[in-house]
Amino acid sequence: MNFIFLMDPLESVMMEHDTSFIFMLESHRRGYKVFFLPEGGITLLNGQPIFLVTEVIPQQVKDKPFLLKGQKRLEEKDVDAIFIRTDPPFDHRYLMQTWLLDRVSPRIPIINRPSGMRTVNEKIWATQFASIVPPTMVSCSRAELLKFIQEHDEIVAKPTDGFGGQSVFRIHRGDLNTNVILESLTHLYTRDIILQKFIPQAEKGDKRILLLNGEPLGAISRVHAPGDHRNNIFAGGKAVATEITSRDREIISILKPKLLEFGLYFVGIDIIGDYLIEVNVTSPTCVQEMNHLYRVQLEKQVINFVEKLIKDSRRI
Ligand SMILES: Nc1ncnc2c1ncn2[C@@H]1O[C@H](COP(=O)(O)OP(=O)(O)O)[C@@H](O)[C@H]1O
Ligand SMILES: [Mg+2]
Numbered sequence: 001m002n003f004i005f006l007m008d009p010l011e012s013v014m015m016e017h018d019t020s021f022i023f024m025l026e027s028h029r030r031g032y033k034v035f036f037l038p039e040g041g042i043t044l045l046n047g048q049p050i051f052l053v054t055e056v057i058p059q060q061v062k063d064k065p066f067l068l069k070g071q072k073r074l075e076e077k078d079v080d081a082i083f084i085r086t087d088p089p090f091d092h093r094y095l096m097q098t099w100l101l102d103r104v105s106p107r108i109p110i111i112n113r114p115s116g117m118r119t120v121n122e123k124i125w126a127t128q129f130a131s132i133v134p135p136t137m138v139s140c141s142r143a144e145l146l147k148f149i150q151e152h153d154e155i156v157a158k159p160t161d162g163f164g165g166q167s168v169f170r171i172h173r174g175d176l177n178t179n180v181i182l183e184s185l186t187h188l189y190t191r192d193i194i195l196q197k198f199i200p201q202a203e204k205g206d207k208r209i210l211l212l213n214g215e216p217l218g219a220i221s222r223v224h225a226p227g228d229h230r231n232n233i234f235a236g237g238k239a240v241a242t243e244i245t246s247r248d249r250e251i252i253s254i255l256k257p258k259l260l261e262f263g264l265y266f267v268g269i270d271i272i273g274d275y276l277i278e279v280n281v282t283s284p285t286c287v288q289e290m291n292h293l294y295r296v297q298l299e300k301q302v303i304n305f306v307e308k309l310i311k312d313s314r315r316i
Contacts, residue, residue: 001080003027006037008087015065019287020085024058026299042100049076049103081306082110085283088163109309112281113263120281123160123194132251134197134275140186145195154198157185164234201273206231207242208286211267212305214256218290218298219244239289247274
């Protein structure tokens with residue numbers, strides 16, 4: 001079978017941490033052909049997609065995670081599954097890839113379904129589930145934002161499309177930097193941002209739970225580096241073992257039907273304390289961190305699931 005991975009340039013892959021890499025490796029181990037699809041590699045001809053890809057052999061060799069086997073032009077009939085693994089931001093270019101991939105026959109599973117990725121903004125979509133999300137405002141109105149800040153002792157302010165903890169500010173009521181932070185995050189009140197009640201349990205870490213077809217695949221906590229409040233690995237945070245609590249299961253059960261409806265098969269949710277903070281649908285990570293902590297190979301379950309999707313889609 002032929003598996004396509006739409007992702008950022010191969011040079012950016014960190015072999016020991018990258019979730020896409022471990023999926024590619026497992027696909028290769030099973031005898032499937034693995035193709036790297038760069039941004040810009042999809043052509044639509046009369047509504048039919050053509051993929052300009054590079055065949056690769058993933059290998060656990062330091063500084064050389066891929067052997068390149070040359071470029072190929074694949075038609076839809078040559079493709080068995082597509083993984084969308086491009087990192088955020090979910091910008092216009094990202095959106096364009098999802099529009100082009102909408103044209104792929106439903107016979108071919110796409111992990112995750114492009115229309116679902118458009119529906120679920122990683123931070124805004126979750127706000128509909130008010131019982132499991134902290135008090136949150138999305139706005140670019142100065143008056144509304146200041147009102148929200150007045151109502152809470154401590155909040156975080158963050159962009160709607162950030163990642164890796166970039167531009168996440170923690171603000172106490174009365175902080176003299178409040179106006180400056182709002183002006184710069186909103187680009188002078190022209191872009192929506194997120195204000196959210198600060199959840200004190202964040203001191204102990206964020207929990208990342210990976211969901212496969214709406215069911216928990218694994219979980220870890222990420223704990224901030226000394227001198228930082230953000231728990232992102234990108235911001236120096238450390239991965240530690242954790243458990244899935246009954247509250248986590250409650251959150252998952254609320255999300256599951258929607259995730260299945262939208263074809264969001266592989267998703268990472270972030271939980272702080274009792275609250276859902278983010279639903280990551282673009283390129284969830286942490287599989288390798290979970291593998292190391294728990295001595296498992298979660299990629300096997302993911303590829304098993306993709307094989308099942310392929311089988312089911314052919315039966316239709
Ligand atoms: N409501 C909140 N309460 C406490 N800490 C938060 C809150 N929201 C975000 N943070 C902190 O900021 C970090 C990054 O925020 P997050 O919303 O996950 O954005 P990103 O997409 O950049 O990861 C989190 O890991 C957490 O440490
Ligand atoms: Mg996060």
